Amino acid sequence: MMVEKTSAPIAKMKWSSINWLMIESKVKQLQFRIAKAFREGRHNKAKSLQWLLTHSYLAKLLAVRRVTQNAGSKTAGVDKIIWRSDAQKINAVMQLNRRCYKTLPLRRIYIPKKNGKFRPLSIPVMRCRAMQALHLLALEPIAETLADKNAYGFRPKRSCADAIEQCFIALSMKRCAKWILECDIKSCFDEISHEWLLLNAPMDKTILKQWLKAGYIEQQQIKATTQGVPQGGIISPTLLTITLSGLEKAISDATNSRNDKVNTVVYADDFIITGVTKEILEQKVKPIIVGFLKERGLELSEEKTIITHIDRGFDFLGHNVRKYNGKLLIKPAKKNVKEFLTNIRDIIKRAKATSASDLINILNPKIRGWANYYRHVVSKAIFSKVDNDIYLAIWKWAVRRHRNKGRHWIAKKYFCTVGGDNWVFNSGTVSHQGQTKVLRLLNANDVPIRRHIKIRAEATIFDPKYKDYFARREMFKHTVRSTTK
Numbered sequence: 001m002m003v004e005k006t007s008a009p010i011a012k013m014k015w016s017s018i019n020w021l022m023i024e025s026k027v028k029q030l031q032f033r034i035a036k037a038f039r040e041g042r043h044n045k046a047k048s049l050q051w052l053l054t055h056s057y058l059a060k061l062l063a064v065r066r067v068t069q070n071a072g073s074k075t076a077g078v079d080k081i082i083w084r085s086d087a088q089k090i091n092a093v094m095q096l097n098r099r100c101y102k103t104l105p106l107r108r109i110y111i112p113k114k115n116g117k118f119r120p121l122s123i124p125v126m127r128c129r130a131m132q133a134l135h136l137l138a139l140e141p142i143a144e145t146l147a148d149k150n151a152y153g154f155r156p157k158r159s160c161a162d163a164i165e166q167c168f169i170a171l172s173m174k175r176c177a178k179w180i181l182e183c184d185i186k187s188c189f190d191e192i193s194h195e196w197l198l199l200n201a202p203m204d205k206t207i208l209k210q211w212l213k214a215g216y217i218e219q220q221q222i223k224a225t226t227q228g229v230p231q232g233g234i235i236s237p238t239l240l241t242i243t244l245s246g247l248e249k250a251i252s253d254a255t256n257s258r259n260d261k262v263n264t265v266v267y268a269d270d271f272i273i274t275g276v277t278k279e280i281l282e283q284k285v286k287p288i289i290v291g292f293l294k295e296r297g298l299e300l301s302e303e304k305t306i307i308t309h310i311d312r313g314f315d316f317l318g319h320n321v322r323k324y325n326g327k328l329l330i331k332p333a334k335k336n337v338k339e340f341l342t343n344i345r346d347i348i349k350r351a352k353a354t355s356a357s358d359l360i361n362i363l364n365p366k367i368r369g370w371a372n373y374y375r376h377v378v379s380k381a382i383f384s385k386v387d388n389d390i391y392l393a394i395w396k397w398a399v400r401r402h403r404n405k406g407r408h409w410i411a412k413k414y415f416c417t418v419g420g421d422n423w424v425f426n427s428g429t430v431s432h433q434g435q436t437k438v439l440r441l442l443n444a445n446d447v448p449i450r451r452h453i454k455i456r457a458e459a460t461i462f463d464p465k466y467k468d469y470f471a472r473r474e475m476f477k478h479t480v481r482s483t484t485k
Contacts, residue, residue, distance in 0.1 A: 015086035020065070023058045027137060030056070035141035035462035038202070050138035050203065060096045063133035064089050067126060067234070077125030078107045078217050096130055098207065103128050106216040106230055108223075114339070120190070122216050122230035131207065132235040139203045141462040143238045146202075148248035149457035153268030154237035156461050157470060160317045161376050163267045164330060165454035167321050170263035170274050171310055172328040177261035177274035180321075181281040182314050183289060184304035188269035189236060190228035192243055193297030197229075201242055211235070227297060240268065243296050247271075247289070254288045255280065267317055281307050319377060330377040337382060340370050341389050348393045352400070356414060356427035357439055359397075363390075364442045371444040376452035383444035394425050394441070416440070 030053050037046040053059050067073060068083050076082050083092050106122035113119050124132065140156070147155060152163040170176060185191075194212045198205055211233065215224050229236040248264040251273060255262045261276040262285065273289075275281040286305075293299055308314045313322025318336040322329060344363065351359050367390070371383060398414050399407075411423075418424045418440065425441040455473070459466045 013090060015089050018061065020062075023061055027053070027056070027059050027062055030059075031137065031141045031462055032464060034138065035145055035460070038142045038145050039463075043202075046142065046202070050142075053138040054098070054134055054204065057093065059134055059137050060093045060130075062137065063096065063130045064092045066133045067129040072123070072129075072232075075123060076107075077123050077128070078105055079125045081126055083126050092127065092130060095127060096134055098204070101127075101131060101207070101210075103131075103210040103214045105214055105222055106232070108216040108218040119231065121232045123232050124214075124230070128211070128214075129234055132211065132233055135203055135207060136235045136238060139201075139235065139238055139242075142202045143241050143245075144460040144462050146245040147241050147460075148245055148264070148266060150248060150264055151241065151244065151266040153266065153270075154241050157459075157473075158455055160267060160373070161452040162455050163265055163317060164319050164321075164377065165452050166263075166265045166457075167272070167316060167319075168328060168330060169454070170265065171321065171323075174326060177263065177276050178310050179275045179278050179281055180308050180310060180314055181273045181275065181285060182304070182306050182308060182316070183271050183273070184301045185269040185293065185298050186301040187228075188298060189231045189240065191298050192228050192240070193295075194227055196296045197239060197243070201239060237268075243298075244269075247292055250292050251285055251288055255284050260284070265316075270317065272314070272316055278307055278309075318373070332374045332377070332379055332382050337386065341386065344390055345393050348397050351397065356425070360425070360427055360439055360441050367442045367444055368447070371447035375447050375449055378449075380445070380449055383447070387443045387445055390441075391423060391425070 030049060034046050034049045034053065037043075037049060064083070068089055074082060083089050104125045104127075106124055109121050109123065110118040111121050144155065150163075150166055152158040152160070152166070171180075194209075197212065198209060201208055212229065213225060214230075215222050216230075217223075229239050244266060247266065251262060251264055259276070260280050261274060262280070263274045265272050273281065273285050275285060286300075290300060310321075310323045310328070313320055315321075315333045315335065318333050320331050320333045322331075344366065347362060347366075348359070351362070354362075371379075374382075394414075398410050402410055402413075414425055414427075415423050416426050416438065418438075421443075424443075427439045453473075453476070456466075456469065459469060461470060
């Protein structure tokens, strides 16, 4: 593992010739050692290894690569600097030194939320992003060790599908709990206590304090940050994971999990807790949650925190979970289906002068992504409804483009038969990689329904005993993808 004194070879290195597989392997080995030391209670050893990792040029290379390849790589901070060239990236690696590092204020922008309000987004400068990515490499192995077993947000190899499958496990059988406490934390990222983080986050406290107290620039004025972590910071999701770690144990210790049938499913700042009766959730569980969050500077959103019976159902992560005559069915939530169709209709309406091929290329990724998100639940009927509504919108688009043509002419120009479907929207044949094929609109129903296999609750990528387990999961996912193309 290279350290700071070996800067000369790095300065002469060519970015395009770097062996990233070797670097990832070396860094991963050190991350395994950090996690092992922390699991064994050797916290000072883990701290020493974290120091070694954050002063390693291999880790610095990975940090710079991450911030120059992610979705926000073209968005500048307050210094208006973006790393584009290979020389800039190599120079950036040389600048990631703790001794001379000083964070700059964040650039504050606001993005609209679904409810009409705005979410503040704080954008660090590129150097601060790279420093966060670097320290995240050292923090993530410990965060994974501390995280609750049934926490699925912002964690590697875990997804919404795992959280939804855990809901099915906790609620599907007749003997399962009937009541659900739906919880939402009010302004979660913006309210986390700085004091709690500085006392409990297992990372370099000097660097962490700089990030927390960096402030932000809004309307050309610097404003202080006294609480919360910036939404937009690379390390912020992992800090949230650490903040909420221990919630599941606190609830379990205060209840009789077997008799009370208490199960916790957490995804980021949204979580549910099941219970055999409404009173258990109100009198036992909710006070524990309120006290746990208060210690961390957080509180529940009263308007979004409710207790629901499973026969009435509830929405969680865009899914509706409900029992029908004693049978649990998980479907896409009506609200999310409506939002998706509204978005698709708006795209089609705005595409008045867009060619059929361009419109198909715009719509296909959206339809595929939405359908893949819901492919693990009871979605077949809803997929058919979505396909029909999209067809109606496409037909209106085609008729509007050719007001002087008959319907038979329009149908012949834009629609063809594929399998048993006579109304497949297409733009004719196109040439792709030496082959001629029909460019057609994807149907949501083209995506097969396939049950998701939930990740083991205790599995973590930083524990060597699960190495073969994750390799088998990746092989299975690759096989599924290849058979469904």
